[in-house]
Amino acid sequence: MSDERERRWRLVLGSEGGADKVLGSLHGEDRAMDRALDALYGSSDRKGDLSGSSPYLARWLGDIRQYFPRSAVQMMQRDAVERLDLHKLLLEPELLEAVEPDVHLVANLLSMSRMIPDETKDTARRVVRAVVREVQARLRDATVSAVQGAIDRSSRTRRPRSSEIDWDRTIRRNLRNYLPEHGVIVPEVLVGHGRKRSSLQDIILCVDQSGSMASSVVYAGIFGAVLASIRATRTRMVVFDTEVVDLTEDLDDPVDLLFGCQLGGGTDIHKAVSYCESLVARPTKTVMVLITDLYEGGDRKRMLRRVASLVRSGVQVVCLLALNDEGAPSYDGRNAAALATLGVPTFACTPDLFPELIATAIGRRDIGAWASRHDLQCKRAE
Numbered sequence: 001m002s003d004e005r006e007r008r009w010r011l012v013l014g015s016e017g018g019a020d021k022v023l024g025s026l027h028g029e030d031r032a033m034d035r036a037l038d039a040l041y042g043s044s045d046r047k048g049d050l051s052g053s054s055p056y057l058a059r060w061l062g063d064i065r066q067y068f069p070r071s072a073v074q075m076m077q078r079d080a081v082e083r084l085d086l087h088k089l090l091l092e093p094e095l096l097e098a099v100e101p102d103v104h105l106v107a108n109l110l111s112m113s114r115m116i117p118d119e120t121k122d123t124a125r126r127v128v129r130a131v132v133r134e135v136q137a138r139l140r141d142a143t144v145s146a147v148q149g150a151i152d153r154s155s156r157t158r159r160p161r162s163s164e165i166d167w168d169r170t171i172r173r174n175l176r177n178y179l180p181e182h183g184v185i186v187p188e189v190l191v192g193h194g195r196k197r198s199s200l201q202d203i204i205l206c207v208d209q210s211g212s213m214a215s216s217v218v219y220a221g222i223f224g225a226v227l228a229s230i231r232a233t234r235t236r237m238v239v240f241d242t243e244v245v246d247l248t249e250d251l252d253d254p255v256d257l258l259f260g261c262q263l264g265g266g267t268d269i270h271k272a273v274s275y276c277e278s279l280v281a282r283p284t285k286t287v288m289v290l291i292t293d294l295y296e297g298g299d300r301k302r303m304l305r306r307v308a309s310l311v312r313s314g315v316q317v318v319c320l321l322a323l324n325d326e327g328a329p330s331y332d333g334r335n336a337a338a339l340a341t342l343g344v345p346t347f348a349c350t351p352d353l354f355p356e357l358i359a360t361a362i363g364r365r366d367i368g369a370w371a372s373r374h375d376l377q378c379k380r381a382e
Contacts, residue, residue, distance in 0.1 A: 029067060032063060032067060033063075033067045033068070035063075036060060036063045036064050036067065036068075036076075039060055040060075040076060040079060040080055040083070041079075061077075061095065061098040061099060062098060064076050064077075065098075065100060070100060073100045074100055074102040074104065074105075077099055077100060077102075077105065078104045078105075081108055090105075090108055090109055090112055090116070090120075090124070091112070091115065091116060091117060091120055092120060093119055093120045093122075093123040096120060096123045096124065096127060097123060099127070101127045101128075101130045101131045101134075102131060103131060103135065103215050103218050103219065103324070104215060105127065105131070106127070106128050106131045106132075106218050106258070107214035107215045107217070107218055107263070108214070109124050109127065109128060110128075110214065110217070110218070110258055110259065110261055110263050111211060111214055111263040111264060113259060113262070113263075114262075125255060125259070128255050128258060128259070129255050131218075132222055132254050132255055132258070135219070135222050135351070136222055136225070136226060136254075139222070139223070139226070139351060139352070139354075139355065140226050142352075142355045142356075143223065143226045143227065143354070143355040143358070144226065144229075144230055145355075146355040146356055146358065146359035147201075147227065147230055147232075147233065147355065147358055147359055147362065148230060148232065149359065150358070150359035150360075150362040150363045151200045151201050151232045151233070151362060153363060165190055165191070166191045169191040170187055170189070170190055170191045171185060171187075173189050173191055174186065174187050174188055174189060200232045200233070200285070201232060201233045201234070201285055201286075201287065201362050202233070202234045202235075202236075202280070202281070202282060202285055202286040202287070203227055203233055203234070203235045203236070203286075203287050203288075203289070203358070204235075204236045204238065204276050204279055204280070204286065204287070204288040204289070205220055205223070205224050205227075205235070205236070205237050205238065205289050205291070206238045206240070206272050206273065206276045206288060206289065206290045206291065206292075207220045207221075207237070207238065207239045207240070207291045207292075208239075208240060208241075208267060208269070208272075208291060208292035208293065209239045209240065209241055209261050209262060209263050209264075209265075210241055210263070210264065210265060210266070210267050210293070210295075211263055211264045211265075212293055212329050212330070213263075213291065213292065213293060213322070213329075214263050215322075215323075215324040215326070216291050216320070216322050216323040216324050217239065217258070217261055217263065217291075218258060219323045219324060219351050219354070220237075220291055220323055221237070221247075221254050221257045221258045221261070222254050223323075223351075223354060224237040224247075224251055224254070224257070225251050225252070225253075225254040225257065227358070228248075228251035228252065235248070235251060236248045236276075236279055237250075237251055237257065238272060238275060238276055238279075239260075239261050240267075240268065240269070240271065240272035240275075241262070241264070241265035241266055241267060241268070242265060242266040242267065242268045242271075242297065242298075243268075243271075244268075244271055244272050244275045245260070245261075245262075246275070247260050247261070266297045267292070267295055267296060267297045267298070268296075268297055268298035269290075269292055269294070269296045269298060269303050270296065270298040270299045270300075270302045270303035270306060271298055272290075273290065273303060273306045273307060273310070274306055276288055276310075277306060277309065277310055280310070280313070280315055283310075283313040283314035283315045284314035284315075286314075286315045286316065287315075287316045287318070287358065287361040287362060288310065288315050288316070288317045288318070289318050289319075289320060289358075289361075290307075290317065290318070290319045290320070290344075291319075291320045291322075291323055292319070292320075292321070293321055293322070293329055293330065293331040293332065294319070294321065294331050294332040294335040294336055294339075294346075295331070295332050295335075296332065296335060300335065304335075304338055304339075304342065307339060307342055307344060308342050311342055311343055311344065316361045316362075316364060317344045318344065318345050318346075318357070318361055318367060319336070319339050319344050319345070319346040319347075320346075320347065320348060320349050321336065321346065321347060321348045322348040322349070323348075323349055323350075323351065323354060324348075324350070324351070325350055325351065327348050333379075336379040337379060339379070340378075340379045345367040345368050345371060345378050345379075346378065346379040347371050347376045347377055347378045347379060348376065348377075349376060353374055353376070356370070357370070
């Protein structure tokens with residue numbers, strides 16, 4: 001075994017169980033890395049060793065940021081909160097300042113928003129804002145481009161008014177009608193932009209804010225803010241547990257929107273879908289994205305009837321079991337199959353694919369086929 005492989009195995013195995021005798025001792029930075037790992041992933045008897053003072057915990061946070069790549073740091077922080085119940089990471093401003101921000105951290109902060117002391121709230125908002133800016137920078141351009149392109153395509157007309165003619169596309173469409181002896185193109189087919197209206201597409205995001213959907217809520221809030229910034233769309237943002245809250249007025253500031261969510265609690269999908277149905281003014285110009293794991297705590301039969309009514313009216317309904325990078329959590333397979341029977345595509349989606357999904361829905365193209373092309377395992381009727 002090479003020295004590098006021995007070193008890696010030694011870091012994986014930790015300091016217990018005689019690894020030093022077999023693979024040798026670690027030195028320098030490797031020893032510091034080993035201590036940081038051992039503090040979190042020590043034996044099951046000790047359950048790690050991060051329960052000491054805040055200065056020690058802050059030093060541990062500094063160490064892992066120094067010795068490990070960012071993705072590993074974020075994972076270790078998440079493990080520290082979940083494995084060792086170290087919620088003090090999120091409740092003390094000095095510790096929160098030392099944490100590497102990511103979507104999972106934001107989800108944890110939102111779930112504990114009622115417990116965060118006043119002296120930590122400003123720090124928490126700065127952390128959330130940093131993550132929101134980073135995610136928006138990564139996904140905004142793709143979202144705007146995909147949605148605007150889909151709206152432009154769906155709004156073109158073959159009988160445009162003179163002020164609505166798309167001359168570039170009209171010329172390209174009629175190149176075969178070029179008359180060289182006259183040097184002109186006969187515009188046999190006119191392609192238009194479509195009438196300019198205040199909104200060409202209505203989008204409703206209906207998001208389950210139960211605890212298992214935490215990271216999906218974060219991404220949905222960020223996407224909602226981006227979609228609301230597109231002039232050709234009218235976006236509504238609705239979150240629910242056993243109650244329904246319309247956060248549309250907060251879409252101009254996704255940080256305020258996210259802190260308006262109250263993660264946890266029960267689930268009444270029927271009540272949320274009923275409220276969203278009341279928002280629909282133009283069914284054939286409306287896309288409704290229901291983001292939930294489908295564990296209905298309310299009236300299941302009425303929920304399915306309500307969704308069926310939306311589909312019959314012409315609303316393009318899509319159900320996402322999750323909107324995150326981890327895939328679908330546990331979900332109600334019976335309800336997923338029932339929605340598929342109603343013609344509602346149901347699957348988990350990653351944030352990077354969400355802009356393309358929305359564009360596909362706006363264009364009224366086959367979402368099931370699109371999901372299959374991306375290996376998203378769209379649910380089928382059973």
